[in-house]
Amino acid sequence: MRLMGGASVTTRRSSSGGPIVPRPDHPVRWGRPMAHQDGLYDALVARGISRRDFLRFSAAMTAALSLPGSYTARVAAAVAAAPRVPVIWLEGQDCAGNTEAFLRASHPTVAELVLDTLSVNYHETIMAPSGKAAEQSMADTIATYPNGYVLIVEGGIPIAEGGIYCTVGGRTFESIVRDAADKALAIISVGTCAFDGGLPAANGGPTGAVGVNTVAPRAKVINLPGCPLNVQNLTATLVHFLTFDEWPAVDTYDRPLFAYGQLIHDQCERRAHFEQGEYVVAWGDEGHRKGWCLYKMGCKGPETFANCPTVRFNDRTSWPVKVGHGCVGCTMPSFWDEMSPFYRRLPTPPPFATEVTADQVGIGLVAAVTGLAAAHGAISYARHRRQVAAGTAQTAETVPAGTATMAESTETATSPSPDDVVDEKGTDQ
């Protein structure tokens, strides 16, 4: 089975082996030097948000992050205490789709405010100044908050031919990312292009596009792929950072497990139809109108790790499979080549659940993810206590043994496959 993203899990290591938690004695944390005034909670209250709404938001974030419910208070406390986090948002070979997703941040009112409460000092799509004055905003941020700002990168980074395929202010985008990454406290790649080069890196692309990991220290980077990303996952990742001073647990592609730890197929509202052998075989057919499984129309949900079915998009309004089009696998590495043609059914059919074994894929992953979530909560809590007690950070953990085994076991699954189901119309191309 290819692209088993959720299998082997390691929390973030820095290049020196330690996590990227800022040193407790570090003079700069968020915002202005030594600043803890202007707490978010105060800001929210000033904007008419009730404590009840705020706690509801914190509970939702706790749930999104797969943390135990007892963490709600801690999330609330951490978020409320944070001053505005300086952010530099760079756009390279992008379409601004992730910027637009960011503008749709929609967890009713409050998540929007969390994002308002960032200090977005450089973002070409929204900032007032242009040209040299804009560049000044970036220089000021780096100079004022060394190792204290979050760098968000959108778009691929073209490195062929000395980087001439994307320049800003006469400088290559590659050199701009390197400079901004150097003094960043943490780096988030938003969208698939900043994750692994994405669209410009697809076959035929001449620009040598790569993701942020290639030009910035991997230890600082967390990836939120998707085309575009789901902004709810960006919010939750930032909240986690505020709460624990570090990124949430990630998979081998540095994607947070809370968002990318489960297959779409296992969370899909059409899953029951898959099990029943009820498939859409032509656009607009009876099955299409009745919401049957899109596997035969090329849906990539069985091999794609993302939380689209549960989080959905645009204030939880919908997601592509709900409307009636298959998943294209946009959170996965090299998806433009690996997942296309988009309407060809997956070469390896996912197995059915059976009465005896249930669905191996589903069981294996659900068990793995449940274990991980629990392990993550415990590990995070233990780490926090150690940090509080000793003021030191601890090194990375690996997930309990057995996760990989469970994932591997799916390779040998021999359940009947949906391709054994005869197409009544015979048009399942």
Added chain:
Amino acid sequence: MTRIAIDPITRIEGHLRIEVEVENGVVKDAWSSGTMFRGLELILKDRDPRDAWVFAQRACGVCTTVHALASVRAVENALQLRIPTNARLIRNLIAGIQFVQDHVIHFYHLHALDWVDVVSALSADPAATAQLAGSLSDWPTNSTGNFKTVQAKLKTFVDSGQLGPFANGYWGHPAYKLPPEANLMAVAHYLEALDWQRDVIKIQAMLGGKNPHPQSYVVGGMAMGVDPNSPTALTTRRLSEVTELTQEAQAFVEGVYLPDVLAIAGLYKDWAGVGAGIGNYLAYGDFPEDDSGQPEAFYLPRGRIMNRDLTKVEAVDHIGVGESVSHSWYTYGGDDGALKHPWDGVTEPTYTGPRPPFDTLEGSDKYSWLKAPRYEDQPMEVGPLARMLVAYASGHKDVKAGVDGILSALGVGPEALFSTLGRVAARALETKLLIARMSTWQADLEHNLDTGDLAIADISRWDPASWPADAKGWGMEEAPRGALAHWVVIKDQKIANYQLVVPSTWNGSPRDARGRRGAWEEALIGTPVADPERPVEVLRTIHSFDPCMACAVHVHDPAAGSGVEIQVV
């Protein structure tokens, strides 16, 4: 003369560099340079034409969805498919709300800061602001209390010292003319529009699964079940949710956006005399209102206006489009000045600009990643102004009434349309017309479903084995930023050639083989620049086109004679 380079041009999509030469406080010459290249056309080669829309949609995430539509239309044209009524109307609704949301975001979040001095809003009197706003519209938040709250928020923000995206703006520049109260009103509506845009675009999530980049198109129609009797399909009940959002969108457009545009335009009337540009306007037309596919049935008509002559509307055919690369970083193998029709288009990147880091593109004969499109060898402007002019000259009833109403409200003549301000007004009028028209398309859709027609896609050519060995197609469309078309050549079930000629390529075009400027370059000529260090006036004219690329503007003010002083601003 001083040559000024502005890079990055912000508050646009993409990477744009503008260089201008300024003499005696006025722009004498200009160069528009796209500074980012991805190679989408090369990536599409040899792929399944049915997949093309998913790739092509990623040309832009701001005017998302438009490239998906142009792409499926191009392939449908090549395969001679006619989409069902339901699919046509759903596509109109997705595109319609895209225009409305995009135009409003453009005005408040991308363009307003060129006209509105945010810092000045701090000294406004909230009661006088409420009086001003109340004189324009009865919008419920136009109250003293609300303006007081907004002003207090703004003050907290400014006092914090963390100005975020507003840091280093051109505040206090003499070109800002609005009284503090108008500035405060605009800031309040800037914030309100942020919430509004997030809500109304849910229409695309309902009909496309998500926004940006909705995912419900297929070649031949739409990938969604429509069935009033199935809860998992598009039902009348779900359409009633669309209705609610359409009404919310319309209320804001009529209660806030239009009054704001008219009020602000009224205080900047001198900008009706700036930014005229090349005077040729191209519109492909869009929003089909029957299933014939004929442009006569489009809500917004197809046509061309040449040399600002509103007495004649010229015909448009895709065959008239051609692109040359004399001043672009591509090669046509020795014949860079040739106008190649997109079916024969070539994308061979060949960078010959200065090695980065660089301060100027001066001296580079080729200076942009944009090709130079021309219609029958003529440079053209595209966008809301082009559409409104073509419709106006075609005798379009709604447009005629709207244009005449705006001209009379501002007390200016039709010549004022050909300007920076004209583009702002045309965009607002178009928004008003389209949000009103969406109800008609939705009513048509509901009526069609009531007749029992549940067809959503023509699947007769879904199997590539049913295709001819060779096929060619084109898909024309109006995107929010202007005339958009894709061309596809299919050979043996694969894409043999794919070309996009997008609105900002028309408008942001570099010079052509005959040295004629593109629309932005031409429109900048004569733009005043009071302070070359803070060229907010250049931004006004550039932003009036709503550029969609990732580039920058260079302001260039060469000193008389050979010694040119380069200022990078």
